[in-house]
Amino acid sequence: MSQANCLFCKIAAREIEGDIVFESATVVAFRDINPAGPTHILVIPRRHVESAAELTRGDGDELGELFEVVNDLAGKDGLTGGYRIVTNVGDDAGQSVWHLHFHLIGGRSMAWPPG
Numbered sequence: 001m002s003q004a005n006c007l008f009c010k011i012a013a014r015e016i017e018g019d020i021v022f023e024s025a026t027v028v029a030f031r032d033i034n035p036a037g038p039t040h041i042l043v044i045p046r047r048h049v050e051s052a053a054e055l056t057r058g059d060g061d062e063l064g065e066l067f068e069v070v071n072d073l074a075g076k077d078g079l080t081g082g083y084r085i086v087t088n089v090g091d092d093a094g095q096s097v098w099h100l101h102f103h104l105i106g107g108r109s110m111a112w113p114p115g
């Protein structure tokens with residue numbers, strides 16, 4: 001998926017409607033359209049990266065900021081009992097949008113391993 005046709009690039013650019021809960025120059029977060037729990041937020045780098053398979057140590061600052069956002073949002077949504085951070089890589093994992101995103105899911109107890 002090229003950047004020009006990328007759904008999450010378009011949401012980040014506000015070209016497509018999204019329930020954006022945080023944005024900075026580097027990171028954007030918006031609520032999942034099909035939530036898997038009371039809280040389900042997708043946190044993405046503004047930069048188009050297809051998946052975590054492309055990440056290297058050079059992306060450390062960007063990822064550090066992204067995880068600060070994840071954890072701040074978990075606090076704002078009151079996820080005191082814990083939460084899950086998931087990123088799917090590739091077809092076997094069920095990745096359906098080819099722009100790196102971390103699912104922040106919480107507000108209910110969860111089973112492990114996932115399906």
Ligand code: 5GP
Nearest residue numbers: 018019030031032033034088094095096097
């Ligand atoms: P993946 O399957 O790639 O790990 O996760 C993609 C996620 O994007 C899914 O949880 C799906 O519900 C969500 N999603 C797909 N299309 C849209 C959309 O147009 N807006 C929002 N907010 N979420 C979407």
Ligand code: ZN
Nearest residue numbers: 006009048099
């Ligand atoms: Zn993108």
